[in-house]
Amino acid sequence: MSGLRVEEQPDRLVVTLDRPEKRNAIDADLIAALHEVCAELEARPRMLLLTGGTDGIFAGGADIAQLRERGRLDALAAINSAAFARIRALPMPTVAAIDGPALGGGAELAYACDLRICSERAIFGQPEVRLGILAGAGATHRLPALVGETRAKELLFTGRRVDAAEALRIGLVNQVVAAPEELLPAAHALIDEMAKGSALALRLTKLAVDAPTGAHPQLDLVSQAVLFTDEEKQRRMTEFLERRRGR
Template sequence: MKYIKLTEQYAKYIALIELNRPNELNALNLELMTELKQTLAELDNNNDVRVIILTGNERAFAAGADIKQMANKSAIDMLKIDQFSTWDQIKKTKKPLIAAVSGFALGGGCELAMTCDMIIASETAQFGQPEIKIGVMPGAGGTQRLTRAIGKARAMEMVLTGKFISADEALSFGLVNKVVPVEMYMHEAVSVASSIASMSPVAAQLAKEAVNRAFETHLEEGLHFERKNFYLAFASEDQTEGMQAFIEKRKPNYKGE
């Protein structure tokens, strides 16, 4: 792979995907996004992987889309390229997906981080949707996920002015889960991932699906979906093992079945 690095067993049951265009601050071109889509699909089907961490480097998670690929395109060109279709695979990833963010997470980089289920940020992280400064607007979920995460007023300010926010602001706004020193952000992401990986993979996937549904439907339908997934968990061997381990006061041995 050219634009990403993959470590399938970074720690037990954890796969690490590293965006790998350091000279371009990990700008998201079509080739990188295609590789990412394919890699996520493969990991979703790998029973040895329970949690996926997506990261860049200390300087940049991803500083946006590759503007050079888009600058001379027409509206019809963009429609035919359909570059955002690759983002659908990220959204469809069944396994928990954690973004470990340091440095710039701007434009498509911010949108990519928000597509993940959790964001662990270093204290140097900066988030923004600066597309307005080059005559366009967010196109990969920036107006939608950002508004749901931090509210209309703050999202409007970021989207309409191109303002960046710091890691601490992102934490106070509810955009990220935790902010840690830059030398600790990967360690913290692995710690969170390890905690999730110790749980039932079946239950984790069902729970992730139910939480995401809360943003896509009204309360009554969401509650119905949650209940269905709760009952479905009882079809798994993990449910039997988890409850029996609780009764026997021992650590459960989950197998993802």
């Protein structure tokens, strides 16, 4: 895939942004490749680990040369935001592993994932207003959900950059690792923990959490009804009770 390296594992897809000469800038070809990844994970649901690798860059933002040439119809076509929304809506949990800068569209790509782990040299920022545009690929609604409206407005209005320590403190990331070489093992460890659960339970839990507020508790009830009749639930609960009796 153009701009991506993809590694298939039984329960996850590891996708690495691979445009080092452009600081992993997000261009039209990379967006097309992300759509291909989404199509694969929609057809065969697995967890996603999305990373820029451990060479000190996640994604430096959208490709400014391409962005400069886009007009109002391009904006209305939701080129980047549609791909990021598709990532957000993937059936199974997604994890972004961030080493170095995640700026502009690169940060929005990370926000589209369910969970984020970063190295100590990670940096997040939304510089769009300084380029005469807004953060139109998800930051205006995902960032407030992550860090609160007031903090999000400050970051979106000023373009101020956030380092790893602050990102952890304000809830932008779930975990910070000290060294870049610890990043991918930590991300895989997090996915390993999730993989201990029932795949269907994970999928329905994500669906419930991401549903509009008005869908609760009805969606919870329907999802639980589905799970209560699942053979996996019976097996797991039987094994749990047998372990307790064996103590």
